[in-house]
Amino acid sequence: MNGEIIAVGSELLLGQIVNSNAKYLSEQLSHIGINVYHHSVVGDNETRLSEVLAVACNRSDLIIITGGLGPTKDDLTKETVAKFLGRNLVYDQETEKRIEAYFKQRDRTMTENNRKQAMIIEGAHVFPNDHGLACGIGIKADVQIIMLPGPPSELKPMFETYVAPYLGKQLKKQAFIESRVLRFFDIGESQLVKEIDDLLETQSNPTIAPLASDGEVTLRLTVNGDQKELNRTLLDETQEKILQRVGKYFYGVGEESLFHKLVSLLKEYNKTVTTAESLTGGLFASEITTIPGVSNVFSGGYITYSNKMKMDQLFVPESLLSEAGAISCECAKEMAKNAKAKGKSDYGISFTGVAGPDPLEGKPPGLVYIGISSEEKTECFELKLAGSRPNIRGRSVKYGAYYLLQWIRKEMEKVDE
Template identity: 60%
Template sequence: MNAEIVAVGSELLLGQIDNTNATYLSRQLNNLGVNVYHHTVVGDNEERLYKVLETALNRSDLVITTGGLGPTKDDLTKETLAQLLSRNLVYDKITEERIIEYFKQRSRTMTENNRKQALVIEGSKIIDNHHGLACGMLMTYENKKVMMLPGPPKELIPMFENECIPLLNRQLSNSSFIQSRVLRFFDIGESQLVDIIDDLLETQTNPTIAPLASDGEVTLRLTVKGENEGQNEQKLDDLQDKVVERLEPYFYGTGNDTLSKSVSDLLRIMDYSLSSAESLTGGSFSTELTSLDGASNFFKGGFITYTNEQKHELLGISNELLNKYGAISHECAEALAKQVRLQTGSNVGLSFTGVAGPKEAEGKQPGLVYVGLSTEDELVSYELRLAGSRSNIRERSVKYGLYYLLQWLRKEMKKVDE
């Protein structure tokens, strides 16, 4: 079954909201073994919508529309589709009663345009909406399937997961499964990564490998298609082993893993504590860690030492060091990491100091960053030369700090295992 997703709404074309529904639906359909060949976005215009739907029905087995089912005049999806299919719109009594009850419970008057949401295309199967007013619909037209879903993700997602997936499973005539796995890498460019696994890319058939670069990271999506889910998973395992064997220093997780989650998992496993001293990042590192559930189990706290005075007063960094080497230096980064570790009694101290820009500081160019790491047995700092905007330099500094910390934690884990 080949599918097309048609998102309806001028706000999507204007960039006022992102088309997250299409991304979500593509992932879900992929898991069901349905090929998604087209994404289309069309505004609230009856003529253009008609042509888009006509094209979709001519080239796809399954057409899923999102949006345009609301009560206002610019909600045109079901009216336009009914015209295209030469079918009438009729009131669905159950949906209408639910809408009436909704307004009654809230002591509000239901207007005629709200009643419009109970109109459905004749002959369609109603898909209940338990999180909103507009019901979904599924219909057959000349051996094609058309599914209509509401636009708000808070309504679409539960409707699709609870109502639509069972419906689609019954419609599918084959038992093939498409399964994917995402591998995540840091501190390596896409071109370098691709070069290292070039032979795997050249010979790929099933599973396949697709690289994608974003936000200073690189991901690989492994995809396999087959009739046995267990065998599919084994194929993904085997391919992942081959890829990670070559890229192990840069590999940090799978799926929705983040660098901060990978770090926090190892800190918990090893029962290690962490603290931080931040200058140019201004608390971003602490924010990243404390956004995780249970962060208090491993993160003792952080200091924002944005000025030299605060570096001296809060963490005791000597004026002699600051005058001799400057705040933007290996020496300062190491002193900050050591002092924050000692003052908080943590196993690990991490520090960030540098120039985020846009102007230079201490005669040093924006993008020069030092990350310090201190443990009982080790004191080290890393120099970074980052490009981009002020916010981008700060964000990437935090990621590099997490990456260096992850590398150290993995090294410690190997010592324990040995």
């Protein structure tokens, strides 16, 4: 089955937002064996959307249209597709009830144009929206057309919960395209590629695709075949070959982030951590608490942005701050140790450094100290990072998670011995 994605929205053509839905849907469709050969973007304009639709119908079996399902007058995807197919728009009672309930739950008044969102194309299949108002719509004409709401926070869960199973049923022969993403940290993309250059050249099934983003590098292995078991074996074998070369930078598989990994490990060994953050200003704690159920391993932390807070809350001695300074290993260690003690945790982790753009205490942006403290000892890690302020903060907390992960693994291995 060949698919294509049409995004509708003048905000995309004005460059206000990036077409992240096309990326997401392409990835999802490839997982279920649908090849995507085209993306298009067109404005909220009936004539141009009809023209793009006509071209798409001539070359694809499946067309997914995103956006233009909102309540305003410039949202005209449903109307245009209905006209294009020569079908009527009709009220869908189920959807209308959902919309009413949505407003009731939020104590907000429903406006008349929201009622427009309860209209669907005659004979269509409805995909409920569990995170917003606009329902999704599926129609089997000569080609399969699916319309999804534009906001990613609505589109993604709708696709996963309703659209993927709906499409899965229609695929005559299940093709098995399977992917596995290997995640690496503390190694650059070019270095990683250099280490496995010959594998990249010679491997064709699975293929290996490196990708760098947000200070991490991933390798995506993609296997294509109609035997699930064989696919799995091929993936395993290639993974093993790769990890023989660069295993020490490998930390996880799939969508699992460093923070997921860290929380799993803390849970596994029934350990807790308390945080003390200066330059990262709560980002590490914020990242760790994105993970549901983290309350078993994380009770809280301290944001000691000023020196005064470092002294008052974490008992960093004034003499240390005036001699070594706040941007120092000494300070990082003191913060980690005292956070651990005050939070009554097994581990303390701290961040102090210069996020930029200006130097601090005569030290350059990107100089970061991470302290880690356990019952046994307290240590400090120095980083020299380049990049913008958000970049430096973002990578600092990832390094923190990575160092703590390694620290716990090492300690637990010793215990196990």
